[in-house]
Amino acid sequence: MSTLDETPEAHTPAVDVTSESFKRKFMFRLVAVMVGGMILDGYILGIIGPVTSTIEDSLNINSLELGLIAAGPLFGIFIGAPICGWATDKWGRKPMFLMDMGLFVLASFLQFFIAIGQFFVDDWIQLFVIRLLMGVAIGGEYAIGWPLLSEFAPARLRGRLLGSTVLAWYFGFMIAFFIGTLMDNAGINWRIILGSSTVIAVILFIARLGLPESPRWLLQKGRIAEGQSIAKRYMNVVEAMEIELEAKHKEETSGKEGRFADLFNKENIRATVFASGFWFCASTPYFAIATFAVVVLEDFGFGEDSAFGAVGMTVAATLGVATTAALLDKLGRRALTIPPQWVTLVLILILAWWDGPGWLMLTMLLAFSFINSGVNTLTSVYPGEVFPTEVRGIGTGFASACSRIGAGLGTFLLPWSIDNLGMATSLTIAAIIILAGTLLSQALAPETKGKSLSETAATFSH
Structure with missing residues (x-):
């Protein structure tokens, strides 16, 4: 133990840094800052909802310009996820995890800053650019945070911990809508309302100071001793032993630089196709239907009750x-991936072509929201498990970017499709996308429950 205490990573010699208590506290801290980051992501995307009409009047913009401001973070995610994924594989999880939150602080502060006499932002393009930067940071959070958490998390808890980050996103989105509505009703400047995310960002930036580098990334870069030392210090016995075993087999691959092209070589192509395709097919119908839930419910004849039904769908999704x-x-990945997709496929087809009682149609929509959101939870788990260490960040970022294409297209096209093709045809198109994702999962989705990351990545490389 004395050897470990003398390493540069030891910050508090009075603490037994090899104790299980210390390791549990570290894992709690890592999960907390990751969950906090996802709350911030949801908050930033949700906080603009209550003030859209205020922004429209204040900046004297049209609906298209307002739509671009609202969609700015989605464009940013598409840009930021693959770039930050590449950067985290090249320069490390630790520095990028901190720099990404620094970008959150900067972009959020700019929104606070512009509240002072409209000193900075006086037209919609500037606000769009700021929201775009926030999207870049959100994309980075996916591509950096999930690989980092997956590389530290115990195999027996990895799915639960990664899945909890998605729940945190929903929580952040809901509290943003609640807080934003209260502040807007109180007459608070919309710039301050948008900039309120600065408080969360600063807290998380401070909380991320001093976090260690991923041992698996260090092994991949040939820094074997440093990786082993951090593993012994911060990871439980089982995971630390896994790092020791990995260290013995890194002679051939250590120092290898991950590239975008590597996602499509024979070792990684199956993981790339599965993670990207699964995420695209899971998120496309969900974002479209969830975003325009009121429109969908109105088409089913719910009238003034559509807003309450939309809230119910959000609650069902969170549950x-x-x-x-x-x-x-407990049940494993495949059991919570494949059967639920078949169920959502049946539900969407019934909703598309059967004109049933209103209460039954709403029940099926609630069931769809509940089950489909559960499937979407796996999008936070699979990328971190199926890609090897050298391209885990790039792969997660690329899959995230593909999902944003689906989410953007679905959200953009659904209103047009309903108006021009009708609800039945629109939902049938959604069903076709769900079917494609289901067949892809049936063929490629691995069972990674309880397996080490080296085992899960090997599933797709052989």
């Missing part, structure tokens, strides 16, 4: 995420 996250490490 679906919580349930799936709790069961991931």
Whole structure:
């Protein structure tokens, strides 16, 4: 133990840094800052909802310009996820995890800053750029945070911990809508409302100071002794032993630089196709239907009750995420991936072509929200497990970017499709996308429950 205490990573010699208590506290801290980051992501995407009309009047913009401001973070995610994924594989999880939150602080502060006499932002393009930067940071959070957490998390808890981050996103989105509505009703400047995310960002930036580098990334870069030391210090006995075993087999691969092209070589192509395709097919119908839930419900004849039904769908989705996250490490990945997709496919087809009683149609929509959101929970788990260390960040970032294409297309096209093709045809198109994801999962989805990351990545490389 004395050897470990003398390493540069030891910050508090009075603490037994090899104790299980110390390791549990570290894991709690890592999960907390990761969950906090996802709350911030949801908050940033949700906080603009209550003030859209205020922004429109204040900046004297049209609906298209307002739509671009609202969609700015989605464009940013598409840009930021693959770039930050590449950067985290090249320069490390630790520095990028901190720098990404620094970008959150900067972009959030700019929104606070512009509240002072409109000193900075006086037109919609500047606000769009700031929201775009926030999206870049959100994309980075996916591509950096999930690989980092997966590389530290115990195999027996990895699914539950990664799944909990999705639940945190929903929580952040909901509290943003609640807080934003209260502040807007109180007459608070919309710039301050948007900039309120600065408080969360600063707290998380401070909390991330001093976090260690991923031992698996260090092994991949040939820094074997440093990786082993950090593993012994911060990881439980089982995971630390796994790092020791990995260290013995890193002579051939250590120092290898991950590239975008590597996602499509024979070792990684199956993981790339599965993670990207699964995420695209899971998120496309969900974002479209969830975003325009009121429109969908109105088409089913709910009238003034559509808003209440939309809230119910959001609650059902949140419960679906919580349930799936709790069961991931008990039932396994495939059991919570494939059967639910078949169920959602049947539900969407019934909703598309059967004109049933209103209460039954709403029940099926609630069931769809519950089950489909559970499937979407797996999008936070699979990328971190199926890609090897050298491209885990790039792979997660690329899959995230593909999912944003689906989410953006679905959200953009659904209103047009309903108006021009009708609800039945629109939902049938959604069903086709769900079917594609289901067949892809049936063929490629691995069972990674309880397996080490080296075992899960090997599933796709042989």
